[in-house]
Amino acid sequence: MKNETLPLLGTVSAExxxxxxxxxxxxxxVQDVSFSxxxxxxxxxxxxTTPSRVELTAVLAKAGVLVEAEQRAHASGSCCGGCGS
Incomplete structure (x- = not known):
């Protein structure tokens, strides 16, 4: 089983x-979904492995809920610490 956490943009109503x-x-x-x-x-x-994060994000966009862009690790391996990753 795989778990995917999708951070949402803005405030999301209960509905x-x-x-x-x-x-x-x-x-x-999709086995289960919970909202925090x-x-x-x-x-x-x-x-x-199905559906992918891209597919999940697309379904949510159609439902009017936007997902934050996925943060990627620094390619060069160096870090200034500014982004918190």
Whole structure:
């Protein structure tokens, strides 16, 4: 089982969170979805490798919920510490 945490942009109402969870639960391969309000994020439990983060993000966008861009590790290996990663 794979877990994916999707940080959400802005404030998400209870109704929007419920709709987002239902949209994701309808996808094949999604076992469970939970919403945390502070900070706003969705925790998704997946069976195997499908759907991808890109697919999850697209479904949420159609439901009107936007996901923060994924932060990538520094390519050069050096870090100034400014971004907190």
């Amino acid at each position: 929007a969170a419920e709709q987002a969870c239902a949209s994701l639960k309808a996808l094949p391969g 309000a502070d900070p706003a994020r969705l925790n998704v439990s997946l069976d195997g």
